[in-house]
Every structure is written in structure tokens, then in C-alpha cells.
Amino acid sequence: MSTAILREVPERASSWVEISATALRHNLGEFRRIIGPRCGLMAVVKSNAYGHGLAIVAGEAAAAGVEALGVNTVDEGLTLRRAGIDTRIVVLGYLTPAAMAEAVAARLEPTVYQMEAIASARTAAAAARTRARLHLKVETGTHRQGVSEAELISVSRAITADPHLELAGLSTHFANIEDTTDHTYARQQLACYEALVRRLADHGIVPGIRHIACSAAAILLSETHQDMARVGIGLYGLWPSKETYLSSLLQAGMRVDLVPVMALKARIAQVKDVPAGAYVGYGLTYRATHPTRLAVLPIGYYEGYDRGLSNLAHVLVHGVRAPVRGRICMNICMVDVTDVPAAAVNDEVVLLGAQGDERVRAEDLARHIGTINYEIVARIHPDLPRVLVA
Ligand SMILES: *Cc1c(COP(=O)(O)O)cnc(C)c1O
Numbered sequence: 001m002s003t004a005i006l007r008e009v010p011e012r013a014s015s016w017v018e019i020s021a022t023a024l025r026h027n028l029g030e031f032r033r034i035i036g037p038r039c040g041l042m043a044v045v046k047s048n049a050y051g052h053g054l055a056i057v058a059g060e061a062a063a064a065g066v067e068a069l070g071v072n073t074v075d076e077g078l079t080l081r082r083a084g085i086d087t088r089i090v091v092l093g094y095l096t097p098a099a100m101a102e103a104v105a106a107r108l109e110p111t112v113y114q115m116e117a118i119a120s121a122r123t124a125a126a127a128a129r130t131r132a133r134l135h136l137k138v139e140t141g142t143h144r145q146g147v148s149e150a151e152l153i154s155v156s157r158a159i160t161a162d163p164h165l166e167l168a169g170l171s172t173h174f175a176n177i178e179d180t181t182d183h184t185y186a187r188q189q190l191a192c193y194e195a196l197v198r199r200l201a202d203h204g205i206v207p208g209i210r211h212i213a214c215s216a217a218a219i220l221l222s223e224t225h226q227d228m229a230r231v232g233i234g235l236y237g238l239w240p241s242k243e244t245y246l247s248s249l250l251q252a253g254m255r256v257d258l259v260p261v262m263a264l265k266a267r268i269a270q271v272k273d274v275p276a277g278a279y280v281g282y283g284l285t286y287r288a289t290h291p292t293r294l295a296v297l298p299i300g301y302y303e304g305y306d307r308g309l310s311n312l313a314h315v316l317v318h319g320v321r322a323p324v325r326g327r328i329c330m331n332i333c334m335v336d337v338t339d340v341p342a343a344a345v346n347d348e349v350v351l352l353g354a355q356g357d358e359r360v361r362a363e364d365l366a367r368h369i370g371t372i373n374y375e376i377v378a379r380i381h382p383d384l385p386r387v388l389v390a
Contacts, residue, residue: 281326319356
């Protein structure tokens, strides 16, 4: 993964990703507006910024003044520190003891939910002669990471009683916001979280920054904003789900405008005419019913254009939708440009994003292969150049 920020598409690139700075800033602005001036914004840039490019997105988010960045691994955090980003960085994922030592030395803020991690953070902070800022994650019903109510006070005390440690934040994560228009379970988790905060207060423990909201919670439930919202998918201009979008429309006065940030593009490698009856690609899964003009594209499932899109997806060529024909290969796929007579070698093709009046959405691709928009963008291969465009 390269951290160089490109501003022009390299002429040598046959496939690449474009990141719209305008769209990204717009979405950051929308979430600022939604959460208001008293709530901090954590831009979640884990997983190569959901495939968008870690350095580009974190750089733009930091320049826009977000209060924190959220990463999954110590490597992502170190990459950002090396890129000169000084913003608070919270590591949301698991850190082995060795990774904990690196994280603490680089002033990353680990998420912890058990004594073992607190002990390794303490060792790391003492060795680095620093104070580790820890975010304690509590269990409220997702049963993923999180400390149980029974252990809450003892685990919190292990942090607050230690001069090398600071309880910098208290977090939890919702299990059932995106998948439904009924937010009863989310409200129960919120109530559970608030009860845990009160229990801490009863013991004289100040929880630091309270942060529990993801994009869907930030949009739909203002009570979840607390001190900071952790926003991922929405920053990339994608709705967490159709249900979240519908719920937002049903809420009076709440209108959120999200603009997709990513475009996936490639150049035509070859144009060829095949006769009626010709088969296309591995397994002969497509047979031309009429004389057909094909364009060969230098992009396939290795680059993140899922093989499940074979014979299903469309790409945009000269602003016209062109269907994928035959199986998607490792680095190649074929599309039907019979109705796009202008299509020529080296022309730009859009596999995700807009061209002319047409747009291919991450949701369109997700539907074809039975997944969610998150996975479509997150799996675009990190090797593809990411280009920051206006
Ligand atoms: C990924 C993640 C988020 C962001 O969720 P979105 O739905 O993308 O906004 C927030 N919090 C945690 C702990 C996460 O892992």
C-alpha cells in the first residue's frame, strides 16, 4: 500500500480509483451539521479507509479538523503518524501485546475490554515513559468486543488507579441499527450504556469521551451522539443501508445528503467483433446471440471486481451502460460495447461511479453478489492507485 497522494491519474495505470475531494468534504460537512458543535467527529478510516485510500482520506479528514481518526490496526495508525498526521488516533481493533507496545509508543489510543490488554498497555507505557490513553469498550448487547457489567468497575479501576494509564474514552457499538427501521434494540443498548456510565459515576469514575454512534446512529438517533460520533460509511457518501435511508426520510426535519466519494476506473485493453454464436470467457458462460462488439478490460477479481458480478454487472463506456459478458477473470473482464460504437482502445471505463448521466452504485454491485456496499468498496485492492481529484 502506497501512502503517496496522487493528484493526477498516472498515464501508466490501466486501472485506478478516484477519490472526490469535493464529495468527501461535503459528507464531512453533513455529519458536522448532524452532530452539532458540541459533539466531536471521529473519521473511521480503518481497512484502507473502506478501500478509499488511508492516507488520502485521513489527510482530508484531518485538514477538515476532525477530532479523531479511527483505525483497525497498529500498522494503519503508524502509517498515519509517519505521514505526519498528529490528530488523535483510536485503534478500534485488537492489539497483541507486541502491537500494543508500538501503538502506545506512537501515541495511538487503544480500545481495551479485558485485563490482559490493560496489563500490556501498562507495560508499554512504562517502557516508553508515557501515559497510555485507553478507550474502554463496554458490552451492551452486540456480544462482540466489550467488558461485561460485572467486570466494569474492577477493569475501570485498573486503568484509573494506574499512573501510566488514562481512561480516555468509554465506547460501545450497536448491533441492530442498519438492518431494521425498528430501533427498539438500539434504544435498549443506549439505555444500557447510560446505566453503565451512571454506575461509573457512582464510583467516582469519569469515563473520558463517551462515544457510541456509528453512521446510522449518528443520522437517526441524536441521543447517541454523546461526546463523539464514529462515522465511517457515511463519510464515503454511502448509506449504511436502505433501512437507514428510509428511516431518515420518515424522520421529520432530518434530511441528509450523501455524495459517493469513490470511482473505480479502467482503460479498454482491446476491442473486438465476435460473430453470433461465439462464446465468451472461461466456462463458456455467455454465448453471443448476435454479432457482438466486446471490449476487454484489464481489471478482474484480484483488483476487487468480484467474480460474482460475472454476466450481471454493467460498466459505463462513453456514458452508456455496457453489460459484463462471461466470467470475470483474475485480472481481466469483457463487456458488450455493441451499442457504443465510439468505444476504442485506451478509453476510460467506469466500473463504479458516474459517467455522463449514468451512475453505477456500490449498492447495485452489492445486490448482485448478495453483500453490502461496505464490502464492495472495502475490497478494492490496495495496490490500485488512489487519485485525489477535485
Ligand atoms: C467500523 C466501525 C464504525 C463505523 O461504522 P459505520 O457504519 O461505517 O459508520 C464505528 N465504530 C466501530 C467500533 C467500528 O468498528
